[in-house]
Amino acid sequence: MHTVSQLPGRPHPLGSTWDGSGTNFALFAAHAQKVELCLYDEHGVEVARVDIAERDHHVFHCYIPDIGPGQLYGYRVHGAYEPMNGHRFNPNKLLIDPYARAISGDVVWCVEVFGYDLEGEEADLSFSETDSAPYMPKSVVVDMTYDWGNDKPLHIPYNQSVIYELHVKGFSKLNPLIPESLRGTYAGLAHPASIQYLKSLGITAVELMPVHQFVSDGHLIDRGLNNYWGYNTIGFFAPESRYSSSGTNGNQVKEFRDMVKALHAAGIEVILDVVYNHTAEGNEKGPTLSFKGIDNLTYYRLEEENKRYYTDYTGTGNTLNSRMPTVLRFIMDSLRFWIQEMHVDGFRFDLASTLARGLHDVDRLGAFFDIIHQDPIISMVKLIAEPWDLGEGGYQIGKFPPGWAEWNGKYRDLMRRFWKGDHGTLGQFAKRFLGSPDIYMQDYRRPTASINFITAHDGFTLHDLVSYNERHNIANGDNNTDGEAENHSWNCGVEGQTDDDAINALRARQKRNFLATLLLSQGIPMITSGDEMGKTQNGNNNAYCQDNEISWINWQNKDEGLLKFTQDLIKLRLKHPSLRRKEWIVGDRIDSDGLLDIAWFSPSGKIMETADWQEDSSGSIGIFLHGEGIQGKAENGEDILDVHFFLIINAHHDGVTFKLPAAEYALNWSVEISTDESINQKAQFRAESSVEVGGRTLMVLRAG
16 A cells, blocks of 8 residues: 655545645544545555644544545544443444545445344444455545536525425436436436427426435345435435536536536526435444544443344434434535535425434424524525324424425325215315415414325326326335335226226326326425326335336336426416415405405305315315406516416216306307316306216316
């Protein structure tokens, strides 16, 4: 090995920082006794090892002249190996820098990557003397300079947002319009064919499933599977290298930035699905890859009575200890990095309730939220919570602070029940349709606090939701016991039907019903990638390990009719402010023309009364939405006026005759959208006329 001279360097910033002449290395390790920096060549051969001499405030640091971008490195950290006291130092294990801007290579699953010997009942108390370096990914020194040109945050208002949840690989992997070498990569998502599709669809933001460097679980590799979704982070500053088409020695950083820049140029925001609640190291039986070997007692929540064991609010084996100032800083540094250096527009926090936990209970005023609220950078981007975790009291919908939006699981569950035809859901339907005021109309929150969705990455796709009663997850290797046991007859009540054409037509209509409901509800709609074109996973409702055609979008088989329907809905929503209001709709507010802001009608053409809400066996309702007045100027200079809409919703399997409102609401109505394709899309109706609405149908009528 070469002899490398070191200078003292600086304790900050943490990580590796190249200044054009050399690189500063800084690692926080509060309970460590010694830290060694190991340098590797491009073949993974160790070429130098530096015993870091300087230590300030628990940070080991040094400066190595002539070390530059592309340099591979890792750490060996010495200290006590006392699992019962929370210490798991083992210098035989090469460790990833928690602040690495890029990571090259994957974990090779073998006994060497574990800090203990695997044999024996209490094996994790033993000490492994095997070297893990040949089987470990390496951290990479990165040149962080980049020409962003005129790129800047888009700051699209929440009420003008339509979010599209997608997987970087799965979105473009099978797209024949993209060069094969770019498919499934950041460059594939930035390709003109991808951007043209997103623009034609009309969405305003992509929400990327995890793109922080993650680890594929050993048990999946053994089955010939892979961690496809990526909720198993090991590098919170590093773009996932397997989505790079240009190399992994730092090239992935530039490619990610190029992608963001291209999406921004097209007017599309980039939101990251981030996993700050746990890491890929698992519990006491998991591997030693980074945090566990650097400072286990600081980074993880450990059981108070026996620090050998990990507190698990996430179902993954461990929980990051966001109570610790250093760990809080680590999370905030990561968030600021992705905003400032990578120009992302917001974050969706996986299992966000975990981050709010104090000693045990979920504390909505916890330090994590206080810090974000006062941070001048993080507080300015979109912040979306998955408002639950797996611990006691973890279901926290509606309890996140002002400024946060939340995945609204109650919206998803209710809308599924409503369109399945469950009785007693009409009142709840109205609340969810209005943006869930019973949940969010408090603490100065708005309807846009509600992220409405029917499906997400976990669970059935929209097509499968209306096609399967039960999960079909045999391919996952768990004997069909994994994933949610759906088994709720979501498939639109086709039991007893024998006509295949009728069944397929009903399923197609239900897909349109769900999409129409989603895109016409107040709040922020989120579409799962592929739902708009009829994507199927053949009944697999937990495709987390299916990095193959089960999960990837099949562009050759897209449902062009459903796609056009979705495009029209998004265009309608974004054109008319009454369909995406910033403020709450107040039911008893009278507008300047003497009409209610919103009015609910029974099929008889009369405004709903208490008895109508209680007796909702018909599953039918009409909704008058008052236009919001002038919304802009036409090319000829005339004012463009938002119009009144009347929605007729029939979730019952039988048809219904619906009488339209009196002339004071509108003299004439024309069909704008209908989920029943047999309806004449150019049909017009006079006030108080009767409209025949088929079973399980949604119609949008436009005044004038």
